[in-house]
Amino acid sequence: MDKMTSRLVAAALVGGLAVLSAGCAANAAAPAGGHPSAAAAGSTALPNPFTVLARYGVKPLGLDHPVALAIGPDGNLYVTDGSQRVTVISPAGKVMRRWGKPGTAPGEFKFIGGDPTTPANVNGKITVGRNGMVYVSDSGNARVQVFSPQGRFIRQFGSLGSQKGQFLSPGDLVVDGSGNLYVADDQSQTLAKFSPTGKVIWQIGGSSSSDQDLLGHFHLATIDAHGRLVMVNDDQHRVLYIDPSGHKVDAFSPNYSSLTGGNVCEATVDAAGNTYLSGCGESSTEPSLVYDRAHRLIAKWPGTKYSLRHSPVFGPDDEVFALATDESILRLRITLPAR
Numbered sequence: 001m002d003k004m005t006s007r008l009v010a011a012a013l014v015g016g017l018a019v020l021s022a023g024c025a026a027n028a029a030a031p032a033g034g035h036p037s038a039a040a041a042g043s044t045a046l047p048n049p050f051t052v053l054a055r056y057g058v059k060p061l062g063l064d065h066p067v068a069l070a071i072g073p074d075g076n077l078y079v080t081d082g083s084q085r086v087t088v089i090s091p092a093g094k095v096m097r098r099w100g101k102p103g104t105a106p107g108e109f110k111f112i113g114g115d116p117t118t119p120a121n122v123n124g125k126i127t128v129g130r131n132g133m134v135y136v137s138d139s140g141n142a143r144v145q146v147f148s149p150q151g152r153f154i155r156q157f158g159s160l161g162s163q164k165g166q167f168l169s170p171g172d173l174v175v176d177g178s179g180n181l182y183v184a185d186d187q188s189q190t191l192a193k194f195s196p197t198g199k200v201i202w203q204i205g206g207s208s209s210s211d212q213d214l215l216g217h218f219h220l221a222t223i224d225a226h227g228r229l230v231m232v233n234d235d236q237h238r239v240l241y242i243d244p245s246g247h248k249v250d251a252f253s254p255n256y257s258s259l260t261g262g263n264v265c266e267a268t269v270d271a272a273g274n275t276y277l278s279g280c281g282e283s284s285t286e287p288s289l290v291y292d293r294a295h296r297l298i299a300k301w302p303g304t305k306y307s308l309r310h311s312p313v314f315g316p317d318d319e320v321f322a323l324a325t326d327e328s329i330l331r332l333r334i335t336l337p338a339r
Contacts, residue, residue, distance in 0.1 A: 047337055049290050049299035052306065054331040056093040061329070063087060065122070067111065069323045070221075071315040072128040072149060077329065080124040084109040086136060086151065091319055091331070099151030107153040110140030112169075121281075123186060127221070129175040137170040137183065144170055144183060144194075157198030162188055165200045172220045174229065176244070182229055184218040191218050191231075193246060202246040213238050213251055221311065222268040230275065232267045239267055239275065239295075252295040259297070260287045268311040274298070274336060276311040283307065284325050290336065299336055306330060 058066065065082040072078055076096060077089040085100040100109050111124030123139040132149040142160035144167075147153055158167045168187035175181045179196035190205040191214075205214045216235025224230055228249065229242040237257065241250035254277055256264035265280035273293035279286040286307040290299035301308065312322040312332055320332040 046300040051333040056329040058327045068125045070126045070128045071313050075315050080126045112140040125172050127174050142167045204246050219265050224269040230269045234265045262286050266311040278308045278311040281309045
């Protein structure tokens, strides 16, 4: 992503939103406790990192409370929603195809949430590998399903249980360049790494963990340029960097609550190693923060018009998208201060 890298070192954005009408990692040497300037950085003079280039509404896309968003190597967006389907959308906001329906058979889904009083907030996460394979957390069926980019069912793995290789409630997931899959279980509070064939390689977290940073709920969506899994433990309010062997190699406390008034839940990383943090969707005006590779706070999205439900995801052609708390999909341009 040479274009993205050059864009990320451009001058700071000073203007406000520019909403069009279309359709619509970390430095390993940093201390585990976090860079001291992360806490001291002020928020009043922070530049706004995002410009909204387009906004795609829920109704034109035929979505029912979108849950998660991923970008494939083809540049298309892959979205799960409350209709128990996967919808594929072009970068220009055109629906390409859909698949799935409620059920328990292969290719069917049962996305469920932890709170029955909010049925729209279901757990059905999605990620796409470099080879275009699509992975979906089928939370109510305690499994992960794998599909071709066209939606053809390939295989599934996992079953209901608390043993290695089993799930109580599979949630966030991400696939690395070798096809290994990392899956967070929201109920057992564990993180497991699976081989491309679905074999468990390691599992960390859970109530027996001796590391405080690994006690809690994990949120993950990205692997940085060094092959490290970047994730948030929202119970500990920490951002963690996990190497391919399952070892925590870096961590920091972003002080998200004191800077925004909310709780941090989401983290993604761009090609230059900047980390984007967003809240738990508790507020329609929740800010998002950007930290550089040394965990210094460098930018803040105020969230006054659109708040991000999930941190931005990055496409193969320098494209950036995010799911907003109003359930629309935002196409973004990112401009960060030169350092």
